[in-house]
Amino acid sequence: MSFIKRNLRGLVFIGLILIFILLPLIFPNPARIGMFIGCGVASILAMGWLMILRIGCLSLGQVAFLAIGGYTSALLAQKAGISPWIGLLGGGMASGLVALGLGVVFLKVRGLSLSIITFAFAEVVRLIISTLEFFGGHGGIMEIPKFNPLLIPGWGIVRFDTPLSCYYILLLILMISGLFMWRMDRSALGRTFMSLPQNENLAQSLGIHPLRYKVISFVTACFFAGVAGAFTAHYYGVLYPGSYIPMQSIIVQIQGTVGGVASVALGGLLGGSLMVMVESWLLNVDARWVYIFYGAVILAVTFMLPEGLLSLPRKIKKLYKKA
């Protein structure tokens, strides 16, 4: 018993990974696997959003980084013939570099203005990719190369052209980004992030350089968003500017809020996957329900669980004690 208690965190982590590895084997329907992939991408975005929220910035432009990653990797593969595997990293790097430039210049701005800047930036990106011919214009990019087969020692040549194999690629990305952000959040670095929105001047007086830490958090979140974007490019094989509308950024925000601010990695994972699962079920019924669903969920969470689903166990415990 005490062993379980002492290693609870590690056990939860191993359990989660086992569940994720087994999930597509239990539900082998390709449509289901597609949904799980959607969950993974949404989770990475929501984690990034929560990471940026830590420094006091309510980002309304996360899809821009998804778009930058996706377009970079797609163009690298199509025009320069670079392998999608390197493209994953390239997409992340491109997103991270753009975030670095943006962050150094704009993260000085605080509060609502910063939210509006992130939104405006996302719109600039969307307008550029939907008007310039170089990026495929309104029609987007077609026929992006899929992940090429890899020679894995011991297994021989492994092909990555089925949804199932792509699911495992995404699982790897999700695990790396989740672990990275989890460790970052729980380290001294994460606590420094949290001090910034509370009292930036005080933090500065203690020798913390606010801008440096803000940029670190912003670049990390955007790097992983870029990798996720690059993955979607090679998984779907097409990119279309219409999928990067402002509404998508707001959905990321709702997913992050629903998951909960207590933990970056768990909150993002919970919010992102739960919301996408319900969303994909509703899409089969009637797409119009999706709007009502997202709206109703964010309203309910705001009033009843302002700290998100992660605070649910504590709330239930409290009620239980009272009774």
Added chain:
Amino acid sequence: MTELMQTALNCLVLSANYILLALGLTLIFGILRMLNFAHGTFYICGAYVVYALVQKAGVNYFLATLAAMVVVGGLGLLIEALILYPLNDKLKVASLGAILGVSMVLEGVLSFIFGGEDVTIGSYFKGTIAIMGATLSRERIMVVVLCGLIMGGVYLWIRKTRQGIAIRALAENPKVASLQGINTRSMRFLVMGIASCLAAFAGAIVTPLFYINPFMGGGLVFKALLIVAVGGMGSIEGSVLAGFLIGFVESIGVTYLGPIAEVASFIIVIAVFLFRPWGLLGVEYEFH
């Protein structure tokens, strides 16, 4: 020259419409310290009330516009009473999330009632007028004149009446203002009601000109938000100035450079923020 004139007059119509939306947003921001993301949806609600009354029930257009203002004004008051006021003491992120939720639910409900297609009531006033070689329909002129009248009215109300002074005082310093005996709660209701009416009016007035659909509110509110941000949160003169600035840059850019020119308005926003983070005519504000 004629082309330039035509562009200028057309963008006047667009700017006037945006400015009406931005006025409501900036009023709400001044008093409620919140970005009303549902403002664009209020606009669409107003447009749909007019569409339903004129197209389906055959009511006179002006009566329908009045009805839209009453309905949407009531809706705004309801949302303020049920959702925004109870969240007043919480973090601002909470009311932001809640208002986003309201807007999405409203969009969904509208699409269930009216369907997701584009609709319009068609041209209501026929005929055109030539001004310095540019041809302009009577409707567009009516839109500009009516928007101008309403803007002037709001401006006088804010600048000259007791209520207006109270609102400005509240926007500047809520604590000191309420110490002077200004009732914050009733002022919040007043502002929310009037701002919703303005949004409904802006929506109603363009139904003969443009196609509407339930989901265009989001794009509109962001445009209006940019105008408010460039002009300075809570500043009415700033909104008008920024509305014309963005409206003109966009229309002229799109006419001569093509759709890529839309980027220009976002670049303006980003540039303004870099040098004046609280907008052209705004004052520094606190947001938690």
